[in-house]
Amino acid sequence: MTDAHNSDVTIDSRDASCPGPLMDLIGKVKNLDSGTVVKLQTTERNSTMDVPEWLEEAGHDLVEIEERDDYRSIYLEVN
Numbered sequence: 001m002t003d004a005h006n007s008d009v010t011i012d013s014r015d016a017s018c019p020g021p022l023m024d025l026i027g028k029v030k031n032l033d034s035g036t037v038v039k040l041q042t043t044e045r046n047s048t049m050d051v052p053e054w055l056e057e058a059g060h061d062l063v064e065i066e067e068r069d070d071y072r073s074i075y076l077e078v079n
Helices: 020-029 048-059
Strands: 009-012 035-044 060-068 073-079
Touching: 009 020, 020 035, 020 048, 035 048, 048 060, 048 073
Parallel strands: 009 035
Antiparallel strands: 035 073, 060 073
């Protein structure tokens, strides 16, 4: 399966336990320019709830969440 979206940055947080994927994302996003598309890869199911909540609070845009067989790809655009 190929990714439906092109991303500028990929954060591979597969196998990191909660809140690791979100912390990885926050640490990376603060150094990115507006308009950058990020793909966060995670096996942590809670990320599909935690990340969109944080994006809304931080003012970034959720593009899509793709469910894979063994992980999720969460796409977002930095504002």
